[in-house]
Amino acid sequence: xxxxxxxxxxxxxxxxxxxxxxxxxxxxxxxxxxxxxxxxxxxxxxxxxxxxxxxxxxxxxxxxxxxxxxxxxxxxxxxxxxxxxxxxxxxxxxxxxxxxxxxxxxxxxxxxxxxxxxxxxxxxxxxxxxxxxxxxxxxxxxxxxxxxxxxxxxxxxxxxxxxxxxxxxxxxxxxxxxxxxxxxxxxxxxxxxxxxxxxxxxxxxxxxxxxxxxxxxxxxxxxxxxxxxxxxxxxxxxxxxxxxxxxxxxxxxxxxxxxxxxxxxxxxxxxxxxxxxxxxxxxxxxxxxxxxxxxxxxxxxxxxxxxxxxxxxxxxxxxxxxxxxxxxxxxxxxxxxx
Amino acid sequence: xxxxxxxxxxxxxxxxxxxxxxxxxxxxxxxxxxxxxxxxxxxxxxxxxxxxxxxxxxxxxxxxxxxxxxxxxxxxxxxxxxxxxxxxxxxxxxxxxxxxxxxxxxxxxxxxxxxxxxxxxxxxxxxxxxxxxxxxxxxxxxxxxxxxxxxxxxxxxxxxxxxxxxxxxxxxxxxxxxxxxxxxxxxxxxxxxxxxxxxxxxxxxxxxxxxxxxxxxxxxxxxxxxxxxxxxxxxxxxxxxxxxxxxxxxxxxxxxxxxxxxxxxxxxxxxxxxxxxxxxxxxxxxxxxxxxxxxxxxxxxxxxxxxxxxxxxxxxxxxxxxxxxxxxxxxxxxxxxx
Numbered sequence: 001x002x003x004x005x006x007x008x009x010x011x012x013x014x015x016x017x018x019x020x021x022x023x024x025x026x027x028x029x030x031x032x033x034x035x036x037x038x039x040x041x042x043x044x045x046x047x048x049x050x051x052x053x054x055x056x057x058x059x060x061x062x063x064x065x066x067x068x069x070x071x072x073x074x075x076x077x078x079x080x081x082x083x084x085x086x087x088x089x090x091x092x093x094x095x096x097x098x099x100x101x102x103x104x105x106x107x108x109x110x111x112x113x114x115x116x117x118x119x120x121x122x123x124x125x126x127x128x129x130x131x132x133x134x135x136x137x138x139x140x141x142x143x144x145x146x147x148x149x150x151x152x153x154x155x156x157x158x159x160x161x162x163x164x165x166x167x168x169x170x171x172x173x174x175x176x177x178x179x180x181x182x183x184x185x186x187x188x189x190x191x192x193x194x195x196x197x198x199x200x201x202x203x204x205x206x207x208x209x210x211x212x213x214x215x216x217x218x219x220x221x222x223x224x225x226x227x228x229x230x231x232x233x234x235x236x237x238x239x240x241x242x243x244x245x246x247x248x249x250x251x252x253x254x255x256x257x258x259x260x261x262x263x264x265x266x267x268x269x270x271x272x273x274x275x276x277x278x279x280x281x282x283x284x285x286x287x288x289x290x291x292x293x294x295x296x297x298x299x300x301x302x303x304x305x306x307x308x309x310x311x312x313x314x315x316x317x318x319x320x321x322x323x324x325x326x327x328x329x330x331x332x333x334x335x336x337x338x
Numbered sequence: 339x340x341x342x343x344x345x346x347x348x349x350x351x352x353x354x355x356x357x358x359x360x361x362x363x364x365x366x367x368x369x370x371x372x373x374x375x376x377x378x379x380x381x382x383x384x385x386x387x388x389x390x391x392x393x394x395x396x397x398x399x400x401x402x403x404x405x406x407x408x409x410x411x412x413x414x415x416x417x418x419x420x421x422x423x424x425x426x427x428x429x430x431x432x433x434x435x436x437x438x439x440x441x442x443x444x445x446x447x448x449x450x451x452x453x454x455x456x457x458x459x460x461x462x463x464x465x466x467x468x469x470x471x472x473x474x475x476x477x478x479x480x481x482x483x484x485x486x487x488x489x490x491x492x493x494x495x496x497x498x499x500x501x502x503x504x505x506x507x508x509x510x511x512x513x514x515x516x517x518x519x520x521x522x523x524x525x526x527x528x529x530x531x532x533x534x535x536x537x538x539x540x541x542x543x544x545x546x547x548x549x550x551x552x553x554x555x556x557x558x559x560x561x562x563x564x565x566x567x568x569x570x571x572x573x574x575x576x577x578x579x580x581x582x583x584x585x586x587x588x589x590x591x592x593x594x595x596x597x598x599x600x601x602x603x604x605x606x607x608x609x610x611x612x613x614x615x616x617x618x619x620x621x622x623x624x625x626x627x628x629x630x631x632x633x634x635x636x637x638x639x640x641x642x643x644x645x646x647x648x649x650x651x652x653x654x655x656x657x658x659x660x661x662x663x664x665x666x667x668x669x670x671x672x673x674x675x676x
Contacts, residue, residue, distance in 0.1 A: 137587065147522055150530050184485055184575040192488050192572065218579030222587040231576075234530065237522040238573050239580045241556030246584040249475065249560040250615070254592065257611035262600035273595035277588070 004036040004059075005317045007310065008090040008099035011041030012068035013106020014299040018042070021105065022049035022056055024306030029055040031307075035314055038099050040065050040086040065089050069110045071299055078110030079117060087111060091118050094292035100317045103309060105297040112148060112287070119290040122322070124329045127156045128289025130233070130296075131167055132240065133282045133312075137224035142168045142177075144230060146285060147237035154197035157181070157230055161202055162328035163288040164228040165210040170319025171312070176209070177227035180216035182235060190215065198230075209328045247277070280305035284312040293321050342374040342397075343655045345648065346428040346437035349379030350406035351444020352637040356380070359443065360387035360394055362644030367393040369645075373652055376437050378403050378424040403427050407448045409637055416448030417455060425449060429456050432630035438655045441647060443635040450486060450625070457628040460660070462667045465494045466627030468571070468634075469505055470578065471620045471650075475562035480506045480515075482568060484623060485575035492535035495519070495568055499540055500666035501626040502566040503548040508657025509650070514547070515565035518554035520573060528553065536568075547666045585615070622647035624654065631659050 009025075011018040018041055025037055036059055039046055043064035050056050065086045069078050082088045087106050093099045095118055104111055112130075121128060131144035144164045149156060161179055168177040181198060183191040188199065195215075202212045216226050218239060231239070263270060275281075279298075283305040287294040293316050297309040347363070349356040356379055363375055374397055377384055381402035388394050403424045407416050420426045425444050431437045433456055442449055450468070459466060469482035482502045487494060499517055506515040519536060521529040526537065533553075540550045554564050556577060569577070601608060613619075617636075621643040625632040631654050635647040 135587075150522070182576060184488070184572055218576045218581075219583035219586070221580060222583050234522055235573055235576050238520060238556045238569075239576050242559060242577045242580050243556075243584040245557035245560050246581040247588055248557070249473075250585055250588050253611055253614060257607040258600075258604045259607060262596075262603040265600040265603065266596045269595040269597060273591055276591065 004034055005101070005314050006036050006038065006099040007313050008038045008093040008102040009040065010087045010090040010102070010104035010106055011039045011046050012065075012086040013104045014071065014297065014301070015105075016302070017105060018046045019049050020301075020303045020306055022046065023303035024310060025056045025060065026054055027303055027307035028310040029059055032311070032314065033059070035059065035310065037061075038063060038090070038093055040090040040093075041068065042066060042086075063089060069107050071107050073107055073110060075107075075109035075113040078107065079113045082110065082114055088114055088118075091115050091294065094294075095119060101293045101295065101313045103295045103297060103313050105299050105301065105306060105309075107299075108285070108296055111294065111296055115287060115290055115294055119292050122289055122291055122325060122329070125159050125163075125289040127152070127159070128287060129160050129163060131164055131286045131288055133171075133284070134221060134229070134240075134243075135277060135282055136222045139224070140282065141221070141224075141226060142171075142228045143221070143236060143240065144288065145233040145236050146240055147233045148287075149233040151234075152194065152232035154194050154201060157194065157198040157232065158201045159289070159329070160230045161198075161210065161228070162331075163325050164230055166321055166324035166328050167286060167288060167316070168228050169209075169324055170321040171315050172227075174319075175227075176211060178213050178225065179208075179210040179228040179230065180213045180226045182221075182229055182231035182239065183215035183217065186215050186217065188214075207331050209331060251277075280308055284309035286312065286316065288325065291322065293317070342372055343439070343652050344374050344376065344437040345651050346376045346378065346431040346440040348425045348428040348440070348442035348444055349377045349384050350403075350424040351442045352409065352635065352639070353443075354640075355443060356384045357387050358639075358641045358644055360384065361641035362648060363394045363398065364392055365641055365645035366648040367397055370649070370652065371397070373397065373648065375399075376401060376428070376431055378428040378431075379406065380404055380424075401427060407445050409445050411445055411448060413445075413447035413451040416445065417451045420448065420452055426452055426456075429453050429632065432632075433457060439630065439651045440632045441635060441651050442632075443637050443639065443644060443647075445637075446623070446634055449632065449634055453625060453628055453632055457630050460627055460629055460663060460667070463497050463501075463627040465490070465497070466625060467498050467501060469502055469624045469626055471509075471622070472559060472567070472578075472581075473615060473620055474560045477562070478620065479559070479562075479564060480509075480566045481559070481574060481578065482626065483571040483574050484578055485571045486625075487571040489572075490532070490570035492532050492539060495532065495536040495570065496539045497627070497667070498568045499536075499548065499566070500669075501663050502568055503546075504659055504662035504666050505624060505626060505654070506566050507547075507662055508659040509653050510565075512657075513565075514549060516551050516563065517546075517548040517566040517568065518551045518564045520559075520567055520569035520577065521553035521555065524553050524555065526552075545669050547669060618643035618646055622650040624650065626663065629660065631655070
């Protein structure tokens with residue numbers, strides 16, 4: 001694909017927007033000039049942030065939209081009054097095929113609701129899901145669902161497996177992922193009935209698009225042996241937030257423990273450690289299951305974090321995520337018919 | 339209570355037993371001489387570990403039991419053939435009122451099944467639960483259930499609230515705990531139907547034995563604002579193991595980042611940091627809901643970890659845990675009648 005990836009950006013969502021958005025675009029364009037941006041938001045505010053000679057001028061088009069979804073607005077209110085907002089318009093551009101993917105650092109609940117209102121669900125998917133990248137000992141894993149669906153059945157979980165596997169392949173050059181279901185033990189008898197039913201749907205590796213490795217427990221999410229981890233939105237949300245809280249607890253306590261001299265002496269190594277765990281690298285939740293891809297950047301991330309989520313957008317489009325999901329689902333459908 | 343606390347110890351369960359068990363008893367007796375131990379296990383092996391002049395000789399009685407439950411044995415097998423094992427006999431001693439509490443570092447599943455076979459459930463409790471201590475920014479919290487019950491309804495969760503609150507008070511000098519339900523958001527509308535029903539049962543603080551603080555998210559478990567965190571056994575198990583995995587991931591990566599000189603310079607502070615997070619301090623899952631209390635020490639812990647779980651046993655008995663649970667349940671019963 002020599003054409004540029006067209007990204008519809010909600011320039012107004014999240015903290016310090018549109019400033020961090022425009023700065024994020026700049027960082028991204030300096031590294032990779034293969035994206036074109038449609039910027040939805042207040043033209044005056046956006047233009048103020050684009051400096052002379054900035055690569056953003058040449059690689060973007062501003063669509064002036066005065067209103068925006070508030071970060072603390074309820075999904076219901078967003079759906080009701082959202083039509084003239086930057087988030088709505090950016091998502092709508094997918095429907096019109098103007099852009100390949102939409103990106104926002106705004107309100108997650110609003111984005112979930114608006115995208116479901118405007119975009120079709122992929123045929124065969126009942127429940128779209130929210131996936132994220134999770135650091136591990138080797139590189140990173142895909143984990144889903146992270147909160148879009150509180151209650152899930154075996155059909156939903158096996159759809160998540162197809163979609164998560166497609167996402168991993170889009171991001172990591174078609175590498176066949178090792179996939180597991182998050183559970184409280186490794187034996188086939190462990191867990192609830194839904195997990196057992198999902199296990200029996202997924203266990204036929206001959207027709208899977210992934211290597212099904214059975215169950216995984218919470219303590220092994222970061223060990224690097226599994227690439228895609230599937231769970232319901234309730235468990236996934238609790239696991240993700242618990243990991244964030246634990247990481248925060250340890251690094252805060254550690255920071256208070258090290259004195260300045262020893263920090264100085266280990267400066268370079270600590271920098272590498274910090275870089276490896278930098279949450280900005282794992283920034284960007286991916287909406288899976290709609291006819292068009294969408295990425296949600298963290299509301300509180302900065303321009304570097306936003307640039308990372310632009311990179312995710314590019315990989316998703318170049319990696320033909322939606323086509324990959326559809327072909328995975330076909331395989332599963334055939335399997336269920338047998 | 340001037341009488342000694344009588345602890346029935348399965349001397350054969352877990353790694354390096356009975357050696358670590360006897361060494362754990364020694365450590366504990368040197369700090370606090372208020373326990374008496376009934377040691378169930380192979381008399382010859384146990385006696386070999388008790389050195390001359392050891393405080394263990396004067397403060398224990400060995401009950402010779404040749405067989406033991408294996409660490410990897412299925413709960414079904416343990417129930418079927420377990421009658422002549424050290425774990426079974428130690429739990430049976432509670433039934434006969436010989437001991438106040440039972441302690442094992444053996445097989446958790448076997449201990450759950452054998453204790454339910456031998457001991458009565460507290461009237462009004464349908465499902466006993468497994469609670470643990472979790473470090474937080476101030477001190478530690480009680481979290482339950484951690485895996486005894488995969489599926490829980492609102493009655494089970496409100497029972498867990500009564501039992502967890504009683505446990506916290508037993509351990510921390512009757513301090514009224516702040517209690518919350520683990521959920522994916524803080525608003526009343528978040529979560530599944532069971533959580534919403536539990537919320538409405540617990541929200542009347544006037545008759546609670548605890549201060550109900552609503553919902554808590556995974557990232558705040560360690561913030562120190564909540565003392566008792568209630569969840570179903572599936573979510574609790576995933577959260578606990580995810581936290582363990584995250585802590586392990588970060589400390590391993592950190593260790594590889596710090597050079598020897600800077601470790602030396604920050605030696606004292608790093609020692610304090612390590613002590614604060616020492617998993618041996620939080621060693622000991624507590625079985626709640628049976629007519630007698632039981633503590634499960636981690637199978638892989640050492641003598642120091644085992645000594646910590648002896649300390650937990652002492653506090654539970656001195657703190658009248660079972661009486662506290664019963665009086666909490668009475669209040670809840672009255673509440674439900676209104």
